[in-house]
Amino acid sequence: MSSHIARTVWVLGDQLNRNLAHLRTARPSQTRVLFIISLDKLRRAPWHQQRLHFILTAMRRLANELTDEGFSVDWRVAETMRQGVSAHLEEFSPEYISVMQPMNRAGQRLIDSLSATMPITVTPSDQFLCSREEFAEWASANTRKDGSLLMEDFYRWQRRRLDILIDPDGEPVGGRWNYDDENRLSPPKGEHEWPAINRRELDDVDAWVTDFLASVDGLSMKGEPPDGLWATDHDGAMQQLQYFLRHAIDEFGPYEDAIVSDEPYLNHSxxxxxxNIGLLHPAEVIAAVKELSDDIALNSIEGFIRQIIGWREYVHGLYWWFGPDYVNENHFNDDAPVPPSFTGAHTEMNCVAHVAKWVEQDAWTHHIPRLMVLANLATLAGIDPSKMMRWMWASFIDGAEWVMAPNVIGMGMYADGGRMSTKPYVSGGNYISKMTDFCGDCSFDRKARTGDKACPFTTLYWDFLDRNRDVLRSNHRMARVYANLDRLSDIEEVRERAVEVRGRLIAGTI
Ligand SMILES: Cc1cc2nc3c(=O)[nH]c(=O)nc-3n(C[C@H](O)[C@H](O)[C@H](O)COP(=O)(O)OP(=O)(O)OC[C@H]3O[C@@H](n4cnc5c(N)ncnc54)[C@H](O)[C@@H]3O)c2cc1C
Ligand code: SF4
Structure with missing residues (x-):
């Protein structure tokens, strides 16, 4: 009987939700569901094993849930996606395969090329609150005279149109759009109680996926194995959301930019x-926030929804708005490889050692270690932005091209020459010391820019400004730092030390 099902819904690995557009109205009597595991994709990069485990386990659980609901599920392991689709067509002969608009360009290209010869129809995606088409309309109407877009404009537009914490007169609840003066504090001094972290028991589905990954020839994985930090179904994701809203969000705002060396998670969600893989929809997050909004400090609520409806949706919109060449931008013509210290080689830099350990342990760090430590050092040291992006993509559990490209190429490394940010996010050891507790225990001296004990960030910061004088000096937001650079009397020694630091960074001996 199942062979007469006319329609197949092909569920991609980042569309894992029964309530998204592709599956919402599907009924077992009319629809077969296809999942494809592409071996080629698994072998394409040295993925963090928790990342592969997370995605495959979440796929498998959704496949099991759909089977329990009565769907015929085709779970297909194939060399490539194309081969998987062909084999499915051959075995089941559906009239057509329906797939939801992919989130990334590679997926889009694949679907475009498959649909030239196969019966594939594309359903518009509803994975974001602002679709790429709506973003394009907003961006066309809101580009400033100098060609720039502002996240703040987008965020206010989203708040108003989605009616999130907006008074009847259209103004923000509390009278302010932004609570930066109450948020983004340095880490608290002395003892502080941070929210506990929940870990789930791994079960037979986890074990099944672990065995499957172990059976794939030619797979190279890195990082520590799963330890239950990450949920792999909708219920688990909802539990984490509720836990965050009840136990962590209150101090999210104040400490969102802090780093504490023995506490990787702080108040992050x-x-x-x-x-990013569909287990949770941003609308579910916003609905839950609204429900508890009377009990949560306004500065923290504002700081959090700014991330969800502001930054996340803005980054997604920019990825499509900036076009396909954006991922190759390299404003400073950098070509150095990703340093071994990022991938676990021993380093004396206390900040890098901690952040690399967190990535190894969880395939995750919060925003500021990614920005202030990894992307900052990559920019200062002249690492090739696309290599940096590929490394982060393979190493982080939440990686995807749509989110990595604007964050790494734009926000993190200024490789887009300022299309996303008005100036490079770079800093030396002094700023890192202000927002973290790393420097006190480091063998380098955050204040020194020359000599054996000079902090690599500090040396490279001044050298970066010096090296890129022609490109950056005319940026009025850099005027003060260039005035400071001009006052340095030891710039020759800084340059010499920078050559040594860059060499040792790439060789993995610093
Ligand atoms: C160099 C660099 C690389 C990054 N790579 C990724 C990535 O591959 N995947 C990813 O999801 N995020 C990425 N980010 C953004 C951000 O660091 C993570 O979303 C965040 O750390 C995830 O942890 P959390 O869920 O606890 O976030 P919270 O601090 O609790 O924030 C809440 C949510 O806001 C969203 N968010 C906040 N900032 C951003 C942003 N800049 N871009 C997109 N979403 C945002 C996320 O969905 C996040 O879950 C990157 C940032 C930088 C600087
Ligand atoms: S002194 Fe420099 S290298 Fe050491 S922890 Fe501070 S910023 Fe990092």
């Missing part, structure tokens, strides 16, 4: 992996 740990929701990005779920949002």
């Amino acid at each position: 740990l929701l990005s992996p779920y949002l």
Whole structure:
């Protein structure tokens, strides 16, 4: 009987939700569901094993849920996606395969090329609150005279149109759009109680996926194995959302930019992996926030929804708006490889050692270690932005091209020459010391820019400004730092030390 089902819904690995457009109205009597595991994709990069485990386990659980609901599920392991689709067509002969608009360009290209010869129809995606088409309309109407877009404009537009914490007169609840003066504090001094972290028991589905990955020839994985930090179904993702809203969000705002060396998670939500593969929809997050909004400090609520309806949706919109060449931008013509210290080689830099350990342990760090430590050092040291992006993509559980490209190429490394940010996000050891507790225990001296004990960030910061004088000096937001650079009397020694630091960074001996 199942062979007469006319329609197949092909569920991609980042569309894992029964309530998204592709599956919402599907009924077992009319629809077969296809999942394809592409071995080629598994072998394409040295993925963090928790990342592969997370995605495959979440796929498998959704496949099991759909089977329990009565769907005929085709779980297909194939060399490539194309081969998987062909084999499915051959075995089941559906009239057509329906797939939801992919989130990334590679997926889009694949679907375009498959649909030239196969019966494939594309359903518009509803995975974001602002679709790429709506973003394009907003961006066309809101580009400033100098060609720039502002996240703040987008965020206010989203708040108003989605009616999130907006008074009847259209103004923000509390009278302010932004609570930066109450948020983004340095880490608290002395003892502080941070929210506990929940870990789930791994079960037979986890074991099944672990065995499957172990059976794939030619797979190279890195990082520590799964330890239950990440949920792999909608219920687990919802539990983490509720836990965050009840136990962590209150101090999210104040400490969102802080780093504490023995506490990787602080008050962060740990929701990005779920949002990015569909286990959680941003509308579910906003609905839950609204429900508890009377009990949560306004500065923290504002800081959090700014991330969900502001930054996340803005980054997604920019990825499509900036066009396909954006991922190759390399404003400073950098070509150095990703340093071994990022991938676990021993380093004396206390900040890098901690952040690399967190990535190894969880395939995740919060925003500021990614920005202030990894992307900052990559920019200062002249690492090739596309290599940096590929490394982060393979190493982080929440990685995807749509979110990595603007964050790494734009926000993190200024490789787009300022299309996303008005100036490079670079800093030396002094700023890192202000927002973290790393420097006190480091063998380098954050204040020194020359000599054996000079902090690599500090040396490279001044050298970066010096090296890129022609490109950056005319940026009025850099005027003060260039005035400071001009006052340095030891710039020759800084240049010499920078050559040594860059060499040792790439060789993995610093
Ligand atoms: C160099 C660099 C690389 C990054 N790579 C990724 C990535 O591959 N995947 C990813 O999801 N995020 C990425 N980010 C953004 C951000 O660091 C993570 O979303 C966040 O750390 C995830 O942890 P969390 O869920 O606890 O976030 P929280 O701090 O609790 O924030 C809440 C949510 O806001 C969203 N968010 C906040 N900032 C951003 C942003 N800049 N871009 C997109 N979403 C945002 C996320 O969905 C996040 O879950 C990157 C940032 C930088 C600077
Ligand atoms: S002194 Fe420099 S290298 Fe050491 S922890 Fe601070 S910023 Fe990092």
